[in-house]
Amino acid sequence: MGESSDSVSVDVERFSFGGKEHHVLTRHGPLSVCVYGDLEKPALVTYPDVALDYMACFQGLFFCPEGVSLLLHNFCIYHVNPPGHELGAVAISSCDPLLSGDQLADQIADVLDFFGLYSVMCLGVTAGAYVLTLFSSKYKERVCGLILVSPLCKTPSWKEWLSNKVMSNILYFYGMCGLIKEWLIQRYFSKEICGSWQAPESEIVLDGRQSSNIWRFLQSMNDRCDLTDALKKLQCRTLIFVGEHSPFHSDALYMAAKMDGKYIALVEVQACGSLVTEEQPLAMLITMEYFLAGYGLHRPSQLNCSPRSPLSPSHISPELLSPESMGVKLKPIKTRISLEV
Template structure:
């Protein structure tokens, strides 16, 4: 059972395509699946040049933070959300610029794995933030996966790193995804189809409301692929 975010999600999906018998399920956050767009390619090149000339400077950190977090979090005065940005900036400062340079180069050279998605046999649950620059990639990915085995959860007012910005939005979808594998003990009144990661017949729309998952949770919208 694999969980990956952005580039990590790409690597795990590629692993599942190459070794399908070793992966039973994928939980992907703002995944990548196509080659880098010209805009992303150019952005990575600019960041790489800055890293080469200035190292992990403040400008590089801010550009990376803009890529992974929404404007709401970056400009918020809330103490908790500010801690997220401060922690991210501190962690980026601890990274060696040369390693980040290699990482960006590898991301720019990734290849399209769309064709492999069509044959992916395991269940997949995809989370993506509404304001993530990889939002379109997630939509493209969900359109290519077998609709019987995948579900998409779009989190509003959120960037790429849903796990940090709005982890509460992941709780209910994750619970039902894992429930389909028998990881939770539930009363028999819950009927979860073994053919899909989230059973439309067993999930009440009310469960996805902000009130059911905490007052501070911003609205989320889900796209559950209907079985044919």
């Protein structure tokens, strides 16, 4: 374990689907971090979207056979949950101040310090992508690559801001009611999936959460700062996925356009919403395999350097990171069986 004056762990003998959960006390409050895999392997840090824990956001990607062979074989995974988003979390005290985007990013640095990590790969979805992008802009030397799914980078549009405000008020007064669940499902998935999912499936994703903690994270994202200027200076290699039906499709295109073309690749996934990790994970893995090959990671893993050392992207081909070559739309891939009514 790494030493840090700001971070301590509460030892818990708790295992979740093969991962061990750690409670890490950061300078801005505790976080739940679930660790999967060999601690000697390179680190991949994940961060989910609003109202999701790591299982609800990433299980489709990490637990399909292709995902296991590519990701769990090459990385030790550090799944960071937003404050109070893990299942079984208690409500954060109303006396605790709301965290800013900067403070959420600082929590990631504290997590890395606790586990003794220096340079990591990051994978985030929507709000989680915003937090990890901000983290990479503040701690440039600690991020060797970004994989972002339907990311945010600007301040909310008036439409998004107003929608978030309305839903925040409903969430505050009525908790995780049906209207909030429906709004969140539409945030995550395409119309095709939303039309085939019934109430029990949405409850599997969203029940068991502390509504007050979700409210806090949503408030933080509604007050987020614009990262446009920081993007222009960001030089870590970045792979962006966005579903063509994502409410944040234009945000992802804007972000890709503002980043240095030498470091950015954009993939639009057809017939998909924001949560590509769950709706069409196989559409991600094909491109991710090429992206990670530039870091010396293969299926199976063939690392020529010490696995604990930072990943060294010394031989990424220019073609891989060219928007002209990578900015293509993938054909729809059916990854779920439709539920019969």
